[in-house]
Amino acid sequence: MDITKINHNGGVQGMLANIYNVENQPRNANESKESEQKLNGVDSVHNKDKSIQSLQSVDITRRIEDRFSPSQELKKAHEIGGDLEGGFRDKTSFENLSDTLRKEGLINSNEKVAMDYLKNHSSKVSFDEFDKIAANDDHSKEMQGLIDSVINKMKFVDNVNGGIF
Structure with a gap:
């Protein structure tokens, strides 16, 4: 029921x-x-x-296959490593460094301007000096971003090539 x-x-x-x-x-x-x-x-x-x-x-x-394929940026950084050796020796060698990075496509024209700014506003060419400039809050947000970007790219190229600067 x-x-x-x-x-x-x-x-x-x-x-x-x-x-x-x-x-x-x-x-x-x-x-x-x-x-x-x-x-x-x-x-x-x-x-x-x-x-x-x-x-x-x-x-x-x-x-499952695990393999490493380097990026274009990494390949390019390895290729031009010999040309960049001593890029922090003086301001002329730093200018050659920025020209080479621009010519090889590792930085764009705006980042080239930031590298020129670093060259002209640093007492000596070094990562420590560049980091001090980057820490300065007087820059526009765009310039701050370009400076940070170009410093990171230079550190990348330097580290990939075993500290050539």
Whole structure:
């Protein structure tokens, strides 16, 4: 007998009858889900043996390849390393350094302007001096960004080539 079809005039029995129909509820919720999944062609998540077996049958390590491919910027920095040696010797060599970096495409024309600014506003050509200039808050945000960018690129080229400046 379906208790939801009995007319109850409210109360707790009426609410329970409308909410819960014992005959229509599955005996075991997991069993009904598993049978539904089998009908739809889906393996049960509770069946750990099958899951582990399917993972073990595929040799994952054969498909994974780990290799390094250098970026264009890294390749270019290695190529021109010999031409840049001693770029911090004096202001003339620093100007040659900035010309080479611009010609090779490692810096753009705006960054070239920032390198000229560093050359003209530093007492000596060094990363420490450039960092002091970069820490100065008197620059526009654009110039500050260009100075930071060009200092980072010079440090990158210097480190890639083993401290050539």
